[in-house]
Amino acid sequence: MSGVRITLKLATSLDGRIALADGTSQWITSSASRARAHDLRAAHDAILVGVGTVLADDPLLTARTIPLPARQPVRIVADSQARTPLQSKLMTSVNIAPVILATAGAAAERHAEAGAGIWRCGNGIRVNVRDLVRRAEAEGLRTILVEGGSQLAASFVREGLVHELAWFRAPLLIGGEGLPAVGGLGLTDLASATRWRPVATERIGDDVLDTYVRVEQ
Known part of the structure; x- marks a missing residue:
C-alpha cells in the first residue's frame, strides 16, 4: 500500500445516484453540503477527477472556503488521451493552482505549453491508477480527494486504493435509470466486496455526510 491516503467523495441521492439518465446532476446536494465539500478539498494535497467529469461539468476544482486556504490543492485529471479542453476552467486557471494531466502516454504538448504538468501513467490505452498514485507519492503528495466520475471511483475501489x-x-x-456513483466492480461473490466501517455522521441541513474507513481484510 502506498503512503498516499485517498478519500473518495460521493455526492448522491439516497439511492446512490449522481445524475439523471441524461447526465443532469446540478445540484443533487445542497449549497451547505457543497460548502462542506470545499472544506474537504482544502484539507487535501490534491483533487482528482476523470476527464469525463471535466467534459461534462467544466469544474474549477479549487477550494473556495472562507477564508480561502493558504495553498490550493493540486488539480489532477485522469485523462488517458489528453482530451481536456485548452479553454476549460482548469486550463485557464493554472496561475491559481497547479493542473496535472495524468495520461496513458498521449501527446499533450499544447497542455504542457499552457502550463499543465504531464504525468504518463498508463499503457497507451487507459490511465493506470496505481501508477498515478505512485507518481503522486514521488511528487510529495500525501492526501488525494477523488471526486469522480463513476468509472474512476470504481477503478480506485477495485485496486484497494x-x-x-x-x-x-x-x-x-x-431511481434505477439514474447514473450510479460507482461503476462496475466485477464482483462474483459478496466475500470479495470491500467492507467499510462507519466512523462519523454529520447532518448538513437536510443532507447527511457519512464517513467510512476501509476494513482491512
Whole structure:
C-alpha cells in the first residue's frame, strides 16, 4: 500500500445516484453540503477527477472556503488521451493552482505549453491508477480527494486504493435509470466486496455526510 491516503467523495441521492439518465446532476446536494465539500478539498494535497467529469461539468476544482486556504490543492485529471479542453476552467486557471494531466502516454504538448504538468501513467490505452498514485507519492503528495466520475471511483475501489469514503446524501430518490456513483466492480461473490466501517455522521441541513474507513481484510 502506498503512503498516499485517498478519500473518495460521493455526492448522491439516497439511492446512490449522481445524475439523471441524461447526465443532469446540478445540484443533487445542497449549497451547505457543497460548502462542506470545499472544506474537504482544502484539507487535501490534491483533487482528482476523470476527464469525463471535466467534459461534462467544466469544474474549477479549487477550494473556495472562507477564508480561502493558504495553498490550493493540486488539480489532477485522469485523462488517458489528453482530451481536456485548452479553454476549460482548469486550463485557464493554472496561475491559481497547479493542473496535472495524468495520461496513458498521449501527446499533450499544447497542455504542457499552457502550463499543465504531464504525468504518463498508463499503457497507451487507459490511465493506470496505481501508477498515478505512485507518481503522486514521488511528487510529495500525501492526501488525494477523488471526486469522480463513476468509472474512476470504481477503478480506485477495485485496486484497494481508497482508505476513506466521504458520502454526501441528499433526501431524494432518482431511481434505477439514474447514473450510479460507482461503476462496475466485477464482483462474483459478496466475500470479495470491500467492507467499510462507519466512523462519523454529520447532518448538513437536510443532507447527511457519512464517513467510512476501509476494513482491512
